Amino acid sequence: MTNPESDDRLAWKGEGLPFNAFGASLRRRFGGRIQRVSIDAGFTCPNVDGAVARGGCNFCDNRSFSPSRRVRLKRVSEQLTAGIESVRRRYKQVAGFLAYFQPATNTYAPVDQLEEVFRLALAQHPEIVGLAIGTRPDCVPDSVLELLEALAQDHDVSLEFGMQTMHQPGLDWMNRAHTHEHMINAIDRSRGRGFECCAHIILGIPGETHAMMMQTADEVARLGFDAIKLHNLYAVEGTPMARDVHSGAVTMMGQREYVRTVVDFLQRLPPTMVVERISGDAPPKYLIAPQWCLKKSVLKREIEQEFADRETCQGSDYRGTLPTVDDRPRPIDNTPATIRAQIDVRGRLPVLKIEGHTV
Numbered sequence: 001m002t003n004p005e006s007d008d009r010l011a012w013k014g015e016g017l018p019f020n021a022f023g024a025s026l027r028r029r030f031g032g033r034i035q036r037v038s039i040d041a042g043f044t045c046p047n048v049d050g051a052v053a054r055g056g057c058n059f060c061d062n063r064s065f066s067p068s069r070r071v072r073l074k075r076v077s078e079q080l081t082a083g084i085e086s087v088r089r090r091y092k093q094v095a096g097f098l099a100y101f102q103p104a105t106n107t108y109a110p111v112d113q114l115e116e117v118f119r120l121a122l123a124q125h126p127e128i129v130g131l132a133i134g135t136r137p138d139c140v141p142d143s144v145l146e147l148l149e150a151l152a153q154d155h156d157v158s159l160e161f162g163m164q165t166m167h168q169p170g171l172d173w174m175n176r177a178h179t180h181e182h183m184i185n186a187i188d189r190s191r192g193r194g195f196e197c198c199a200h201i202i203l204g205i206p207g208e209t210h211a212m213m214m215q216t217a218d219e220v221a222r223l224g225f226d227a228i229k230l231h232n233l234y235a236v237e238g239t240p241m242a243r244d245v246h247s248g249a250v251t252m253m254g255q256r257e258y259v260r261t262v263v264d265f266l267q268r269l270p271p272t273m274v275v276e277r278i279s280g281d282a283p284p285k286y287l288i289a290p291q292w293c294l295k296k297s298v299l300k301r302e303i304e305q306e307f308a309d310r311e312t313c314q315g316s317d318y319r320g321t322l323p324t325v326d327d328r329p330r331p332i333d334n335t336p337a338t339i340r341a342q343i344d345v346r347g348r349l350p351v352l353k354i355e356g357h358t359v
Contacts, residue, residue, distance in 0.1 A: 009272040018307035019266050019314035022227070022276040029156075032095025036132060037083030038102045039076055041117055045105040046139065046177070051338040053177035058240040059202075059233065061286065076117060080124045096129040098156070107135040110345050111143045118147070122155055130156025134200075137161050137186040138178040141335040143344050149193040157195035158227070161186060166219040167212055170205040175240075180219075185334045187223045196226040198276060203261050204233035204253035213261060217268040221320055228273055230265065231280035232258050235288040245288050252290040259299070263306045264317075271315030278303055 011028055012020045026034040047053040084097055099121035107114060118131055131151065140159070151157050165171060166180045190197050199220050203213055220228060232253060235245040244250040253261070262278055269275075278300065281293040293299070307313055335343075 009274070013271070013313070017313075018304050019275045019278075020271065020273060022274055025274050027095075030095050030129060033091060033093060034096050034098060034129065035087045035091065035094055036098045036100040037080055037087065037128075038100050039079050039083075039121065040103045041076055041101055041106060043101075043104040043106055043108055045136070046108060046336075046339050046342070047175060048104075051342060052138070052336060053175060055175055055240065057174050057176060058244075059174060059235065061236050061238045076120060077124055080121060080128070084125060084127065094127075096127050097125070098130050098132050098158075099124075099128050100132040100134075102132075102134050105136050105139050106133045107144045108139045108339070108342060111147055111343055112346055114144065114343075115147050118151060122151070130158070132158040132160060132198075134160045134162070136176075136178060137163065137183040138336055139339055139343070140186050140190065141340050141343055142189065142333045145190055145193060148195050152194035158198055159190060159195055160198040160200060160229070163199045163220070164202045165205055165208065165212075166216045167205075167208060170208055173206060174202075182334065184223065185331055187225065188328050189330050189333060191224055196274075197224075198227040198229060198274075199223075199225045200229045200231065201265075202231050202233050203258065203265070206250050210261065210264070214264060214268060217265045218320075221269050221273075221318060226274060227276050228269065229277035230262055230275070231277065232290065232293055234280060234282060234290060234293055236282045236286040237288060238286070242288055255290070255292040255299070255302075259302045259306050262303055263310065263312070266314045267312055267317040269314055270318050270320070271313075273314075275314065 008028055009020065009025075012024060015024065017024065023033075045056060048056040080099060087094055087097065101118075101121075118133075121131060122128055133148070148157055148159060161183065162176075163180075163183050164174060164176065166183075168179060171178065171180070187197055201216060201220065234252065235241050235250070241250060245252070258279075266275065279293055279296060281287065281296060284294060287294065
């Protein structure tokens with residue numbers, strides 16, 4: 001984990017940026033453009049297979065979140081090769097790639113299998129500089145964290161937690177089937193192990209007021225994450241939430257309100273925190289609402305302009321201090337037993353395909 005007091009993490013201020021943007025941060029770290037290559041390793045989730053719930057998150061349809069799930073699952077090695085070739089056709093100069101395990105819960109498998117697939121990704125191409133791994137806060141027993149700690153000794157590793165909100169009613173509405181206490185336990189066991197910890201947050205959850213979203217901002221700051229991804233709530237076809245949007249039971253946050261909320265949120269975060277995303281979207285063929293999220297460049301300019309109009313920046317309203325491991329010692333692992341039974345065992349998931357054979 002990068003030292004939160006490092007001058008490099010404040011370099012964005014000298015560059016005239018309104019917040020600590022991810023792309024610029026990577027360019028400083030690696031000396032050029034770094035692109036993520038999305039990988040679908042065939043994992044599922046514990047709120048899908050019944051370990052803690054069924055049905056999955058009400059907003060989730062992995063076909064819309066990952067291009068690789070919109071076609072027959074390819075081998076991990078093939079996905080990496082195809083992804084790198086695609087990026088190189090789009091950008092002339094790329095200094096390296098991050099293998100991004102994106103759809104589903106990418107630490108929800110036997111830990112020896114996780115090690116095999118993660119090491120495969122790191123060794124597949126010399127241009128791959130590290131891993132980004134999306135997961136849930138209730139799916140990182142100590143065995144997984146110890147694996148990532150070992151990988152982070154020689155590679156850049158980011159563990160991305162689907163925190164979404166600190167408020168239990170919102171988590172229940174989404175059918176997350178975990179509590180915020182799981183998030184606190186997970187981050188307190190993850191910090192100080194040499195890898196980055198990133199929080200995913202959704203803005204615009206039904207029933208959440210502006211004040212509640214700002215409470216989540218303060219909690220993200222208090223917990224000591226290295227990075228954050230902000231997403232607007234959006235609905236895609238084929239999900240439980242789609243029915244609520246079509247019926248009018250759920251409405252999406254408006255564009256102007258979202259812009260103001262993002263700026264309010266970022267102003268409350270420490271200036272050292274990397275901002276990896278400021279909005280979310282889905283392929284047009286799946287997206288129901290809001291349509292404004294498809295215009296990402298317009299949205300980015302409006303957020304930057306809002307900062308300029310206020311004459312503020314990320315961290316303007318931050319008054320706390322980043323916690324250290326000593327402030328909150330590592331607690332006892334509270335991973336649910338039904339999830340641990342799927343991870344802390346030797347075995348294989350039959351769906352996963354690696355280099356020509358099914359494991």
